[in-house]
Amino acid sequence: MVNVMGFWDQQYSAAGYKYGEQPNAFLASQAHRLPAHARVLVPADGEGRNGVWLAQQGHQVTALDQSSVGLAKARALAEQRGVPLDTECVDLTTWEPPAGTADAVVLTFVHLPPAMRAVVHAKCVSALKPGGLLLLEAFAPEQLGLSSGGPKQLDMLFTLEMLRSDFVPALHEVLGETASAVLDEGPAHQGPAALTRFIGQRV
Ligand SMILES: C[S@@+](CC[C@H](N)C(=O)[O-])C[C@H]1O[C@@H](n2cnc3c(N)ncnc32)[C@H](O)[C@@H]1O
DSSP: OOOOOOHHHHHHHSSSOTTOSSOOHHHHHHGGGSOTTOEEEEETOTTOHHHHHHHHTTOEEEEEESOHHHHHHHHHHHHHHTOOOEEEEOOTTTOOOOTTOEEEEEEESOOOOHHHHHHHHHHHHHHEEEEEEEEEEEEOGGGGGOOSSOOSOGGGSOOHHHHHHHHTTTEEEEEEEEEEEEEEETTTEEEEEEEEEEEEEEO
16 A cells, blocks of 8 residues: 655654744744633644643643644654643544633644635634634735745735634634744744734634
8 A cells, every 4th residue: 555645744754843843933922811721722733832832831732733743743842841732633624623612722824725724713713712712823925925934825825804704703803913023933934924913812
């Protein structure tokens, strides 16, 4: 039988951590909003940099991804840092999250085609408890002219309007912004970047 390795499994098979071993900077700057010992879901956590850091902050974290190779590296990072991390290897498009159980959902650079994006974002909302927070950072359309990472298809890049259409009014908008920043997040995210950020609270 031929074992055809998926794109992300191949990416994560290289030595090192593609997006680094430190958390996404926006997440780190906003995590003070989470309650203590929060139940946090991190869909598409890749090699686990965000999930492991959240676990180090005392949260109860489940990292999800379609890549078993990425999640194995996430578990290795968690073990190295002496923190518990639950992992689930799932395709988010068919994922069925437990409804209304998460204090927070964290999405960084989870760029899906438009039809899938809306479905997955709706699942993320449904996973939140009332009052629960969704924190998201992703590349904006202006990222197409830059070389610090991200998809090269315009419709996979996020505008604030897209995010508001996905999340509001189910979520109350706490923060919505576009920003320019210089990324320093592993070998794959280096240099000037155009970003879209959203934080919402489930009503
Ligand atoms: C650009 S990486 C970002 C990884 C991580 N969020 C971070 O910021 O370090 C995108 C991730 O999305 C995951 N992904 C893409 N489509 C997915 C799907 N349908 N189901 C689950 N994971 C998916 C990939 O496996 C990959 O780990």
